[in-house]
Amino acid sequence: MGFAIERDGDLLAVSVDGQLVVGNRQEFKQLVLDEVEQGARRVLIDFSNTGYIDSSGLGALVSLGKRIRERGGELRLAGLNEDLRTLFELTRLDTLFKLYDARDTALVGF
Template structure:
């Protein structure tokens, strides 16, 4: 998994690419989230448009980030989720936990 980050309209966007499988990449993502919290950048969007696959560890990575951000009065919104990723989230009932948007722009605008 690769992580690109940028800020748009005051919202931190993480563009994730590859497979979300946990491991060292999950730890790197959590460190990025914690660093963002320290900078008080707690409105975050995860752009999943370039994610090919996600297992339960990948779901756990997103849940950890969500919990960290919400405990700091922030939130993690998911954008551009393929049907291949959406299905495991529905099975785990995480579609009721995460706010999901078809496009990154919609997710950014949801913070306003």
């Protein structure tokens, strides 16, 4: 499990490798917050290599989304497979976030 970050100006892309769960959500959240403090405003989280997300991981995304909006930015989520979409739909978080199948499509107009 781990996170890979790419930064290009105010664009931040974070790939989540493995799971986003109670055991690593704080590391993930702090990593993104640090980048936001350093000017990242367009934030893309790529779940192409993610197995599953638990409620702690979903909560971290909600928290980050609020913080990024407060700073005038936007959070987009990409690479969600059918399983992950199920989680967002069950929790109605598909109404809160913009979800994209792939990173390329998420970057259009971003």
